[in-house]
Amino acid sequence: MNISFRINGTNKNVDIKPGELLYDVLKSIGISSVKKACETSSCGVCTVLLDGRPIASCSYLAAKAHGHEITTIEGVSREAEILGSLMNSEGAIQCGFCTPGFMLTVIAMKRELQNPDEQAIKNYLVSNLCRCSGYEGQLRAVKLYMEVPQ
Amino acid sequence: MRDSISKPITRVDAADKLSGAACYIGDMRLEDMLYAKTLRAAEPRAKLISIEYPELPEGYFVVDKRDVPGENRVKMLIDDQPFFAEEVVNYIGEPIALIVGKDKEVINKLLEDIKVEYERLQPILCIDNITAPPIYGENDSFADYSLNKGDLQKARAGAAYVYEGIYETGYQEQFYMEPQGVIAEFKEGKVSIYGSIQCPYYVKNAVVSCLGSAPEDVRIVQAATGGAFGGKEDYPSLLAGQAACAAIKAGKPVCLLLDRNEDLEATTKRHPAKITLKSYIDESCRILGLEADIALDAGAYAGISGVVLQRAMFAAAGVYNIENLSIRGKAIATNKAVSGAFRGFGSPQAFFAIEMHMEHAAKAIGIDPLQYKLSNLVKQGDRSTTNGILRDKILLPEMVDRVLEMSGFTEKRKSFKTERAVGALKGIGLSMFFHGCGFTGNGEQDHIKAKVRLTKDIHDRVEILIANVEMGQGVQTTMRKIAAAAMELPIDSIIFANPDTDRVPDSGPTVASRTTVIVGKLVYDAALKLKEKWQAGAASEVEEQYKYPQGFEWDNDSFSGDAYTNYSWGVNAVEVELDPITYESTIKGVWTVFDIGNPIDDRLVRGQIDGGIVQGLGYASMEVMENLQGRFRQRTSTDYIIPTAMDIPEIKSELMCEPFKYGPYGAKGLGELTLVGAPIAYALAVENALSINIDTLPVRPEHLMEVAADGNGY
Numbered sequence: 001m002n003i004s005f006r007i008n009g010t011n012k013n014v015d016i017k018p019g020e021l022l023y024d025v026l027k028s029i030g031i032s033s034v035k036k037a038c039e040t041s042s043c044g045v046c047t048v049l050l051d052g053r054p055i056a057s058c059s060y061l062a063a064k065a066h067g068h069e070i071t072t073i074e075g076v077s078r079e080a081e082i083l084g085s086l087m088n089s090e091g092a093i094q095c096g097f098c099t100p101g102f103m104l105t106v107i108a109m110k111r112e113l114q115n116p117d118e119q120a121i122k123n124y125l126v127s128n129l130c131r132c133s134g135y136e137g138q139l140r141a142v143k144l145y146m147e148v149p150q
Numbered sequence: 151m152r153d154s155i156s157k158p159i160t161r162v163d164a165a166d167k168l169s170g171a172a173c174y175i176g177d178m179r180l181e182d183m184l185y186a187k188t189l190r191a192a193e194p195r196a197k198l199i200s201i202e203y204p205e206l207p208e209g210y211f212v213v214d215k216r217d218v219p220g221e222n223r224v225k226m227l228i229d230d231q232p233f234f235a236e237e238v239v240n241y242i243g244e245p246i247a248l249i250v251g252k253d254k255e256v257i258n259k260l261l262e263d264i265k266v267e268y269e270r271l272q273p274i275l276c277i278d279n280i281t282a283p284p285i286y287g288e289n290d291s292f293a294d295y296s297l298n299k300g301d302l303q304k305a306r307a308g309a310a311y312v313y314e315g316i317y318e319t320g321y322q323e324q325f326y327m328e329p330q331g332v333i334a335e336f337k338e339g340k341v342s343i344y345g346s347i348q349c350p351y352y353v354k355n356a357v358v359s360c361l362g363s364a365p366e367d368v369r370i371v372q373a374a375t376g377g378a379f380g381g382k383e384d385y386p387s388l389l390a391g392q393a394a395c396a397a398i399k400a401g402k403p404v405c406l407l408l409d410r411n412e413d414l415e416a417t418t419k420r421h422p423a424k425i426t427l428k429s430y431i432d433e434s435c436r437i438l439g440l441e442a443d444i445a446l447d448a449g450a451y452a453g454i455s456g457v458v459l460q461r462a463m464f465a466a467a468g469v470y471n472i473e474n475l476s477i478r479g480k481a482i483a484t485n486k487a488v489s490g491a492f493r494g495f496g497s498p499q500a501f502f503a504i505e506m507h508m509e510h511a512a513k514a515i516g517i518d519p520l521q522y523k524l525s526n527l528v529k530q531g532d533r534s535t536t537n538g539i540l541r542d543k544i545l546l547p548e549m550v551d552r553v554l555e556m557s558g559f560t561e562k563r564k565s566f567k568t569e570r571a572v573g574a575l576k577g578i579g580l581s582m583f584f585h586g587c588g589f590t591g592n593g594e595q596d597h598i599k600a601k602v603r604l605t606k607d608i609h610d611r612v613e614i615l616i617a618n619v620e621m622g623q624g625v626q627t628t629m630r631k632i633a634a635a636a637m638e639l640p641i642d643s644i645i646f647a648n649p650d651t652d653r654v655p656d657s658g659p660t661v662a663s664r665t666t667v668i669v670g671k672l673v674y675d676a677a678l679k680l681k682e683k684w685q686a687g688a689a690s691e692v693e694e695q696y697k698y699p700q701g702f703e704w705d706n707d708s709f710s711g712d713a714y715t716n717y718s719w720g721v722n723a724v725e726v727e728l729d730p731i732t733y734e735s736t737i738k739g740v741w742t743v744f745d746i747g748n749p750i751d752d753r754l755v756r757g758q759i760d761g762g763i764v765q766g767l768g769y770a771s772m773e774v775m776e777n778l779q780g781r782f783r784q785r786t787s788t789d790y791i792i793p794t795a796m797d798i799p800e801i802k803s804e805l806m807c808e809p810f811k812y813g814p815y816g817a818k819g820l821g822e823l824t825l826v827g828a829p830i831a832y833a834l835a836v837e838n839a840l841s842i843n844i845d846t847l848p849v850r851p852e853h854l855m856e857v858a859a860d861g862n863g864y
Contacts, residue, residue: 017255032177033170035376037327038410038787045327073170084168088160091753094761095622096167097174097327097376125795129787131327131377132622134760135795 003066007031008075016062022048023057025065026072033073033100037129044128047101048072053112054105056127073100079107083145090141094132102128106142116146155635155815158753161627162646163620172374175331175346180403183333186213186248186396187257188406189264190416191239194275194485194780195285196268198237201246204263210251213396220362224388224451225355228292231451231488233360233391238271240285240450241487242780243416245388250396250404273485273780277424277445285450285483292448293456293481297463297709299537300474302430305439309430313511317427317503319847321775322420322768323784324492325792328376330385330417331407334393340367341394346375347386349659350617354651356387357394368394372648375621379765380491382621383661384453385417411785418490419775421446421458421481423499427466427507430474435517437526439474442466444500448481449488455481458489460590462496464535464713468504469546469582471528475535486777491661493765493825494585501583502847505830510843523582524550538703538712543808546582549721549743553580556802557723557741566838575728576738579834581827582721586714587810587819588664592706594715595698598658602672604633604680605691612637612680613645614673616657618665620648623821624754625665631750632670632814636677637684655693663819666750667716670814672696699812716810718818719745722763722827726835733854735771735836740801740828747810747818755820759803762824768793770829770847 004013007029016025023046026034034057037045041056048057049071073080083103087093102125109116109124116124121142130138166172189201203212215222215234222236223229235246246266249257272282274290284290332345341361347353350370357368370390375382389406396404408417423446430439444462448455463479512522528534530543554560559578566576588594603615614633620626630644657669676694683690704711725739740763749755772791776783784790809816829847837844842857 027176032173035174035328036176037329037376040410040786040788042787043327080168084164087168088164091158091757093161093164093167094624094757095327095375095377096163096172099167100170103168122795127794129327129792129794131325131379131765131792132761133757134762134764134801135793135798136760136764136801137757139795 001063003063005065005067006069008071020062021058022060022062022065025062026057031072031074035097035101037097042127044105045098045101047104047128049104049108052108054108073103076104076107082148083107083141086141086144087138090137090144092133092137092141098128098130102130102138106145110146121146155631156749156752158751159627159631159641161624162630163626174328174374174376175333175344175407178333178344178373180333180335183403183405184250184252184400185254185257186250186393186404186406187261188245188412189247189249189261191235191242191244191246192266193239193268193270194242195271195273196239197271198235198239199267199269202265204260206260207256210249210256210260211396211400212247213250213392213399214247217395217399218360221359224391225359226384226453227456228452230286231388233388241485243487244450245392248392248396248406250400275484275780277447277482277484285485286452290483291480292452292483293459293479295459295463295479295709297477297536298475299535302439302441302474302476305430305474308432308438310433311431311515312428313431313514314428315507315510315845317425317506317845319423319499319502321422322492322773323414323775323790324379324381325790326377326379326381329408329410329413330382330389331405332386332389332393333403333405334390334397335403336397336401340369341397342369342371343390343394344371344373345386345390346382347372348378348382348619348621348661350619350649350651351656352384352659353387353390357390360391361394369650369652371650372619375619378621379493380495380661381418383491383659385490410787414785414790415782416487418453418488420492421448421455421489421496421499423462425499425503427503429507429511431511431515435515435522435525437470437472440467440472442477444479446481447484447486447489449484449486451488453488453490455489457590458491458496462500464586464590465497465500466504467535468501468508469528469584470508470526471532485780493762494822495662497585498769498826498829501826502830502833505581506833506845509834520580534713536713537710542716542810544719545745545806545808546719546721549719549745549806550582552743552804553721553723553741557725557739559723562725573730575730575839577835577837577839578723578725579831579838580721580723581830581834583827584717584719585663585819585823585826587667587716587718588714589662591713592704594668594696598696600658600669600672600696601655601693602657602669602676603655603691603693604676606680606689608687608689610686611643611645612639615654616669616673617649617651617654618657618660618669621660623758624751625660628666628750628754629670629673632674633677636674637681663822666817667810667813667819668696670817671812674814715812716818718747718820718823720823720827722831724828724831724835726832726839728836728839733851733858737767737797737799739799742801742803743806744823745806745808746820746823747813748807748816749805750815750817756803758820759824760801762821763801763828764793764798766825766828767798767832770832770849772848774848774850
């Protein structure tokens with residue numbers, strides 16, 4: 001079957017197999033930044049934005065993306081640069097495997113929430129696992145990022 | 151005074167990781183690459199009677215024991231583990247064969263249609279009272295060691311108090327975010343392996359032996375590695391051998407990338423342990439002697455269990471000066487996945503046992519546990535467990551004072567007692583621990599003999615050629631800093647690519663908190679040599695090889711002497727509050743002081759501390775992995791729970807610095823130390839909150855409820 005969606009601002013037509021998952025389709029069209037780690041939508045590594053909201057591409061039917069806008073880290077370069085620089089200075093990067101999915105979740109959070117408190121931030125990030133950083137550097141960077149003027 | 155080298159710089163790998171450009175195994179696409187998936191044993195112990203494969207479509211292959219051209223044994227300390235099962239299987243998840251082909255769905259369908267007939271054998275599923283025939287050797291142990299120091303008889307004779315306890319710890323899964331994977335390519339008689347790995351030369355040796363090929367016909371290249379924590383120390387050797395056989399048979403590159411559930415079921419984990427301690431204490435509360443019996447559940451094959459066991463044994467007396475010791479250790483073979491390396495490598499189990507034991511002994515005698523611990527602390531000039539001299543100053547008393555101050559420990563112990571009287575379950579605990587840095591025993595000087603090379607090109611760029619890998623800890627940044635500082639060069643004139651065994655000498659594996667202190671010092675020494683012979687515009691090369699520092703001694707037969715050349719130290723405090731109905735805990739605060747010598751980069755050090763502490767808190771509180779009848783109950787990431795951002799408060803950390811004179815800029819080891827103390831401090835905090843004794847990790851709310859319901863308080 002054929003589906004069409006927008007990926008990082010560009011229209012894309014793709015032939016997919018029934019039951020094919022969005023992660024695999026994104027990989028097949030050369031989006032290498034998307035990673036996969038659990039296959040059960042519980043770790044957040046495969047996060048992409050669907051119409052601006054974070055979803056787990058490892059468990060999302062590609063067919064459901066038909067007619068929607070998909071954004072990966074390649075599509076948010078301005079925001080990623082600001083957030084990335086804070087993650088850098090706060091020591092939030094280690095193995096890097098969770099980094100793109102984590103950043104997309106944070107970028108979506110900033111667009112969605114106004115002045116969230118620490119608990120609201122942690123709530124939003126609860127599905128993005130990181131095994132290296134202990135979340136400390138990440139949370140410091142996120143708090144600073146949330147204060148950056150839009 | 152900190153050296154200027156401690157000032158943080160931008161991680162050299164940050165840009166690629168932030169943009170998503172870093173290329174992990176799952177991102178690599180070689181031309182005509184095929185995929186492989188593993189047929190795994192469904193029985194914990196059985197004879198393989200027959201395997202019936204479905205008809206394979208063209209371009210699909212079965213790869214099994216018949217396709218191993220060399221030795222069908224993974225080259226390790228004891229070569230007992232087959233790449234592909236032969237007559238028997240010894241754990242659920244053990245690889246029997248690979249199905250290889252282009253389409254993953256077709257592969258999955260083929261796997262479903264394979265019929266394996268087993269004849270069940272009686273499995274060994276626990277480490278006590280084994281009745282089934284042994285899996286390994288006569289007494290079912292991969293290692294069975296004794297260590298004696300002083301004369302325990304004297305301690306027994308002089309004891310006013312004798313205290314005995316049994317301490318148990320469970321499995322812990324490394325849960326690196328990137329599952330294990332390798333790609334094998336066979337071109338013009340040469341196999342190349344790209345892998346998510348910690349130890350390129352371990353993989354190389356295993357593949358050479360598997361293929362029976364010449365060393366120059368095997369090349370190992372590290373891909374971007376998404377976390378490892380010990381889990382990618384030995385297991386990748388197995389995957390690489392299997393993928394190499396598959397690539398040769400198929401004549402095309404083969405990607406063998408595990409799913410999370412396979413990774414949880416089949417790869418190595420932290421050894422469960424049962425540790426019995428008996429201490430002999432005199433009238434003045436000095437510990438005269440300690441008897442220890444350490445049993446590790448090693449799983450079905452030897453792996454590196456013998457070395458894990460040594461580290462556990464050498465840590466059995468904790469940070470205490472005990473003159474008379476008798477320590478027995480066994481790594482017991484069971485029909486479960488192979489236990490292996492995980493940050494701490496035997497010492498989290500041993501330190502948990504001794505710290506809880508000390509606490510409980512003091513309570514039983516009726517004295518203050520912290521005073522009891524402090525009055526028995528080891529200090530500079532004392533002898534280690536193995537009778538080595540502790541040469542450097544030990545800052546533990548100062549570190550304890552600082553953690554007490556930072557955490558408000560003493561006041562909280564008092565005020566929580568009052569609050570507990572009205573039903574608030576609050577507690578705070580404190581732990582003291584060390585980590586011996588570098589390989590245990592004779593590893594560095596007799597086995598690894600690390601070698602490093604620096605080359606300088608005509609543009610005056612210097613390349614660091616070592617086999618150690620960036621896996622998140624920041625080695626690409628710290629090594630560049632060390633070399634740049636030694637040669638007084640800008641950091642961007644130093645190159646350090648992911649290791650490729652065709653280019654780098656064997657500087658040893660990226661394990662044992664050895665990379666900075668051992669390999670970093672060799673890079674430093676080589677850099678000084680290169681600086682000395684520096685000629686602008688001319689290419690040159692220098693090498694350095696590890697030399698055992700003068701004055702240190704080790705005898706591996708009697709386990710006596712300096713088991714390590716240097717020690718890092720830690721003191722942690724954790725505060726918890728428990729829900730009075732569910733006994734679920736909330737971690738209210740974490741305070742740490744570490745002595746890791748001079749830090750090479752404060753920000754990277756902080757990252758290691760935060761990450762290790764949180765892994766330790768997971769180990770203590772929520773990471774449950776149970777094996778029932780040979781099958782792990784937790785086989786997906788929704789069953790095996792690791793900490794999230796919600797579970798962790800701000801961690802307050804400080805460093806104190808006793809430099810190691812043979813470390814680069816006085817640095818000592820760091821990575822593993824950070825995991826050791828938090829689980830203990832957590833358990834002691836819960837113990838404090840509930841006025842009970844805890845002797846098991848993880849501390850599970852349902853157990854606390856049972857204890858509370860029994861009225862079994864201390």
